[in-house]
Each structure stands twice: as C-alpha cells, then as structure tokens.
Amino acid sequence: MNALDRLLNPASVAVVGASTDPLKTAGRPVAYLRKHGFSGAIYPVNPRVEFIDGLRCYPDVKSLPEAPDVGIVLLGARRARQAVRELAERGAGAAIVLASGYAETGGDGARLQAELLEAAGAMRLLGPNTIGLVNLTDGITLSASGALEMDSFAAGPIGVVSQSGGILGALLSRATARGVGLSKLISTSNEADLDLADFVEYLARDPHTRVIALYIESVRNPDKFRGAALQAARAGKPIVAFKIGRSDAGARAAVSHTGALAGSDRMYDAFFAQLGVLRAQTFGELLDMSSALSTGRALRGKRVAVLTSTGGAGTLVVDALGGAGFETPAPDAQTGKQLRALISRDVAAMDGNPIDVTLAGLRPEILRGAIDILLASAGYDALVIIVGSSGIAQPELMADAIGKCLPASDKPVIAYLSPHAPRAGAVLTARGVPAFSEPEGCAAALGAMWRAANARAAPAAVDVEPAVAAADIGSGPLDEERAKALFARFGVPRVRETIAATPEQAQDAAREFGGRVVLKILSSEIAHKSDIGGVAVGVARADIASRMKKMTADATAASGAAPSRFLVQEMITGGIELILGFHRDPLGSAIILGMGGVAAELINDTTMRMLPREGFLAREDALAMARALKAWPLLDGFRGRAKADVEALVSAIVCFSKMAAQLGDRLLEAEINPLFVLPAGQGVRAADGVCVLQS
DSSP states (O other): OOHHHHHHSOSEEEEETOOSOTTSGGGHHHHHHHHTTOOSEEEEEOTTOSEETTEEOBSSGGGSSSOOSEEEEOSOHHHHHHHHHHHHHHTOSEEEEOOOOSGGGOHHHHHHHHHHHHHHTTSEEEOSSOOEEEETTTTEEEEOOGGGGSSOOOEEEEEEEESOHHHHHHHHHHHHHHTOOEEEEEEOTTOSSSOHHHHHHHHHTOTTOSEEEEEESOOSOHHHHHHHHHHHHHTTOOEEEEEOOOOOTTSOOOSSSHHHHHHHHHHHHHHHHHHTOEEOSSHHHHHHHHHHHTTOOOOOSSBEEEEESOHHHHHHHHHHHHHTTOBOOOOOHHHHHHHHHHTTSOOGGGGSSSEEOGGGOSOHHHHHHHHHHHHHOTTOSEEEEEEOHHHHHSHHHHHHHHHTTGGGOOSOEEEEESSOOHHHHHHHHHTTOOEESSHHHHHHHHHHHHHHHTOOOOOOOOOOOSOOOSTTTOSEEEOHHHHHHHHHHTTOOBOOEEEESSHHHHHHHHHHHOSOEEEEEOOSSOSOGGGGTOEEEEEOGGGHHHHHHHHHHHHHHHHSSOOOOEEEEEOOOSOEEEEEEEEEETTEEEEEEEEOSTTHHHHOOEEEEEOOSSSOOOHHHHHHHHHHSTTHHHHTTGGGOOOBOHHHHHHHHHHHHHHHHHHGGGEEEEEEEEEEEOBTTSOEEEOOEEEEEOO
C-alpha cells in the first residue's frame, strides 16, 4: 500500500495532541472517528491523561503499539514539527497538520513550514493549515470540520479537493442537504508537500470516484497539475474547477497590449480549456455541474425538452437554457401526436415547449408516459422536468415515476424545483435525477455535460526545429522594424516600409509606395507611439516634412529624447484589424487573438490558446481561435462584405506560435497590432509590432 492509500484508507490513526473535550478542535477528530464508525485502531496521544472516550491514551508517539498509517497533529505551529519528526521516525505513512501560522503568514511562517517539511523526511504531509480529509466511501473522518457533527452523509461518485479547509465543510454540508453523494473530500491548504495534483491523480484511479470537483486558489505546480488532469481525462473522469481570484488587478504591466488583455484569470481559462477542465463560474455551479456529470449520461446535442406542470417556471427554464446556447424546439409531429394521445384530448400545450401537462394532473402513469415519449423522441437530446407544488408534496411519487423511466434511455434527465423544496430535491438527486433550485443551475448543469461530451484532448506536441540562433536577433525591446523582421522570418508577412532619417528620404519612400503613407517614429524605447503623437496615417508626400517636425517636437516633449529615425509604410485599406500576441505566465505560454487597433483593450474581443508544452498550435486550433471571436462574422463575410483571407490568418497564427516555441524562454513579449487581414486571396500584413527578448 503506497503512502496516499495509507492516508486515504488507514487501518490505524494516531491523534497527537488529542483533547478529552469533544467540543474543542483538538477533541473532535477522536469523537468524529468513533461517531462515524471508523473500524480501525485509534491511538490518542496526550501525556496528561490515561484515557480519551474510553480509548487508551499514549504519552508520546514512541509509545504507540505500532506505526500508524496516519498521524493527525493537533499541536500549535511551533510544537507540530517535533510530533511530525517522531511520526516519521516511527514509520507512519502520513501526517495531517491542522495548525496555522505557517507560510500563509509570511517570512517566519514560511521558515516554520520549511522546517516542518524537513522534519517529515520521506513521510508524506497533508497541510499545514488544513482541516484534514474525509473518506465517505469507507466511513473515515480524518478531520476536525464542524460539518462532521451531522449524523450521516451520502456516499457517492464525486471527489472533492479544496485548497480551503472551510470550503471543504461547506461543500460537505451542502452536498448532504441536496442528496449529492461524495466519495472523498481533501483539504490541501498550504500544500507544503501533498498538493492539488497529487489528489487529482489519486482520484483519477479511485474506482469510487466518477467526477473530480476542485476549489482552487492557485495552481502552484502547473506541470504537475497538467499531468494529473490529463490522467483524469484518460480515465474518463471530468474535472470541474471553481477558481477564485477573478480580478486582473495583479496582472503585470506589459509593454504590449497583450499582457493587459491576457490577465491572470484569462490565463486560467486558457489553461483549463487546454486540459479539458470545466470551469464553474459560481460557487454554486461547482456542485450543480458535478452532480449532473456524476450521472454518467452524455449530452450529444443541444435540443432540450422542458416538461412542466406550471407555466411560469417553464418559461424561466427556457430563458435560462436559451441564454446558455441551448435550443428548446416544439415537439415534432410524431412526438406531439403521441403526447396528445397520452391524455386523450387535443391540447395545444402539447405542441409547444415547455410541454405543459397541467391539465392532466399529477398522475404517475401520465408523467411516466410523457417522459418515455420525450426521451424516445429523436427531436430531443435532454429532458428537464419541472417539479411544481403538487410534486413537492409527494416527492417520492415524483422520483419513482421519473426513476422508472431512466433505464430506457441514456439521455440526460434533470429536475427544476419551482417552489423551494430541499427535501424533494434530495430525494430526486439520490434517485439519479439531479435537482436544481435555480433555472440557471439547470443551464450550468447541461452546459457542463455538453462541454464534457465535446471536450478535445490537449493539443499534441508538434515537433519544432532547434531554437533559433540568437546572435542576429539581439535582446531587450526591439524596435518596430526589427520586431516585424523577426516575425517575417517565421512566415508572418509585413507591410512594405522604409526607414528614413530625413524628410527627403521619407519623401522618396512615399513616392515609391504611391499616394498617401503611414509615418511613424522608430524607437525601441517607445512602444505605444500613438499615445504621444508618434503615428500619422494617410500622410501626403507634400506634408511629410512638416509632420516629421511635429512628431519630433511631440516625442521630445513626452520622452525627453528626440527621435532620429522614422518608418514610412504603405497604406493598407480594405482589411480587418486584429491583434496577435504572445503572453508568458507561471501557468505557461499562450497565444492571444482579438480585434486590434488602438482600442484593442477597450473592445476586448479576444480568445486565447495555451501552447503545448513542446511545439506550436495546429491549424485547427488557430481556426478555432478565429471562429471564437465575436467579430468572426466580419471575417466570414458579414452582410455581403468580402470574405477575409482566413487561410492566411490561420497560417500567420501558426507561424507566430512556431516562433514562440522556437525562441522558448528567450521570448518575453511579442505582439502584432494591427495585423491586417485582407480579402480572400490577398493574405495578411503585420503593420506594427512589439517584441521583447532576453539574452
């Protein structure tokens, strides 16, 4: 038996610092182990008493009759280290340290945590600052959570890992009230040793867990988490994550727009999407989505039948489903005919959706018949049953009627409780029909099932050439011309342009390009040239000298240095302006695509893809990025507009990502803004660029 198996399913538990008072935190673990029927050996450790709750108490760890599988340490931060050391020396499998006052408090606490980890040696450590864990599958409570005061819990297929101890208790109590069955609940907290990924990996191979629910504050080891998440995906176990900290206030200020557009929370979106992790948008959705997925039913389409006996509630659900992208079509001719025949009358409500059986009354045979018809219908992929007041009064009747229909179909079936009725919801959920008290919960649940059924595997690694030699690229911020030359080297076309130091040189370039041109300051020191008047569009050849003079004055006033070089560019017309950027983050590297121009951050129509650990984006990923933009219709010929050269855009995205892969850690920032996407067959052009390299 390995250390995690000993931790989650121990035959013996030592409780170090156990109290005789079950009302105190230190007294709870022994009391809860006995209350909830732990059948293994319990060894309280307290040198001041002989017995706790009838159990012999030992003066120290060395005195224990055997090496315990788990030691729960209930001592303060400064005393816990010695207890952990003694458990490790005794041969314990793992220690659970509840005390706070470690790395979460700063410098001194971080030192104490490092000493705690050193004391553990080869023994595994959960915590510190944890509330412990609960194995409901086997009735093992290694925790001081007050939620364990409840008399019983529903064991089930959802495993929970939380980086917050308090949230573990909140989820346990909420799940119990709703009839949602859980398998294991683990609080990792400070993660001095065992972390989120360790338990995702454990649950991925746990035969009693079908869905993994995560409460995340921060993924401390992205590579390790990535491996665990992919292992869960291979095991066919969806992961639902609620990640707190949505504010981008902590996002670093970047030279490019891309850093601001990415933001730390957006990176988590991309990270989770790459791994197939389903992100809950609210805390309530964490259980809503997990309970729906735990049924194991696959949602193969977006057409939903809503069966109701109360009109208003039906409208609420239909609205919520519509807002989440689901369809609620009326029954097809055959299905409508069968429904009308069921209640032996020509009722117009049978021809709409919601399908209202109010006039039929709450008769089990009618309810079962309607459910059977709707589940058998080729026109629907899922069924939402609205439980009104009459059903609430007889929840077992309703649950039995629905439950008898489930074996005939593998389509998802969920319930919406119109009056607030926790008991009815718990009865339905326990019978395999997840019940929700909010219409939005129904939409979130079906949305999770749809995303899980259509999740793509993480992008496969695409071999890249050896890293580009650095000698001719330089380092630090590159000026615009050098940045675009680098992008072109990897296959991203740029506009025609010339460097000019004098008005005469600029006028000669304008003559070559014909007509009006774009005039810019060329400097590696100024990234956002338009902010200081360093960009002029549509400049006539005759006006170039005066514009250069004004730009020089404006730039000198703003930066204190007079520019010595300018760029003269051909004017691009008829294209769509996009932004294509690269962003590096502790979670990994990502490519961002969005609507471009000076208002890129204001418009904020963007999509992101994480780069594979090794390699670059495939063409299908690049095309999916373009299609994900709200502005996609503009690229696809909106209202008679000429279709843009999407193939060239896809190629540019792939080439840009290949550049990022080959430059590796040398590339700190890169951005093309704007990238002009011209009409089909005319390609794309990089019109401005930012690039920052480290040596």
